[in-house]
Amino acid sequence: MTFEQMRIFLEAAHFGSFTHAAERLGLTQSAVSVSIKKLEEKLDVPLFDRSGRRLMLTEAGQVLLNEAERILRDVELTMRRVEGRRPVSPSALVACTPSAYDFWMPHLLARDNGPGASGVDLVRGSVNEVAAYVMRGTADAGVTSAMPSHPQFRQVAVFADRLVLCAHPERAQHVPADLSWKSLAEQAPLLWEHGELTQTLTAALVSHHVEPERVAHPVLRLSSSTAVISALLGGHYIGFVADRAAQPWLMSGRLVRIGMLEIPVRYWLFGLREHDIDRFVALFGTRVE
Template structure:
């Protein structure tokens, strides 16, 4: 890696002069004098120890080295411009950064986001999904809503509800013999061992079958008719309403606790309050059930 980099202004001056084929036009575009552009090019050539332009009176043209550097410089400046524009999302006045799991975002939150947006169109919600719980002290997150979080310093922690789990499958599989339905396996509470210990009911689950680390994908696979699965009551609400899942037993067993973390810097924000009030209302039927 280079220990020293040429000045960015020199690269901008070079790119403009090379693209326009004129030091004079480059100076006009960058609101500089022609002598300033000439000095930038000379300093860049001195740094690189080779000429970048052929000069003939007021006309200039690129050397082979200049052509090579132009491609690199244009790519560099374009990436830098895109990166700087991307930073605007961190400073929106009405932005609220919500962290959650991919499964909760896809299966519970996304079907309800339209309702939240209609109620609070002023909130620019940034949905930031991760498999691992965030470190609220080091990451730019206002609220985290997850089933795998515990209290953290500088945050308000609140358990919203305890999920329930039950075995289910696509309706088409109900007509098949239990041994032919296939079994889908998950991790943590979604594992069939949890069902066997807590419920002790045989619904035809088998030890082999497809395995999923993401409960959202596990639910997707069950909705596609790939086998029976132990699914989250909270996340499976929409699939049940759509007729994609049918329970295999009347019993359900305890699932993970869904909770939120709210960073203390965001706690008094009206945006945070609006979202939390809406979330509490939307989750209330599940919490009561």
């Protein structure tokens, strides 16, 4: 599969239309259709269900969509990495998981007196993507809430957060002020981020003898702290949210904290052992080895 075929497939998949994909790419509709057909013939599997008015991805098409997005994102990061080595504009790339990217790193880089901030660029990715970027050298360093265990990484604990239980004030009125881990299941279903922080949260629930499957919402499996907060503002649920993300809503009174249940979260800066990550450590002021 060529990069051109990949780009055409992605546009068709995103818009559900060969016509719209053609308009976006400056091609004819027939050129897009032929490209997709040749790709399907090469792979010997249909990528789109063409039976309805709108193109729908098949199971194989969904797999290709996920992989193609990842591949093109890697290519873009590699290009940024190479461009950053231009003598006239040296820069470094730090890959961050969503919570670090959304709620921590921009603030640190925007500080007027932030040491080490000059020439640092950020990119967002999942826990596994961040580790892969650093391992391949695409990123100079990574920041994630999951401590990397690979022996080639050196890691430094740089800041801490916590998951706190929150709800809309009206929903909070129906929750006991002394809510305990033991009685948490009585307030189910609960919301939380099903992504970066899932492992930390589920491990904490299990350690307190709470079965995550019993308290999780059966349908609303939200992938970001922002989405969880949006759902909590609806007033129907309670849920765990990173304190850093929840603070503006807690201060405004649109959300309130429930009880004293909390789960500590630590963030790690890491890089390959042969690389110097101390310039990035300086961004955080303090550190814990």
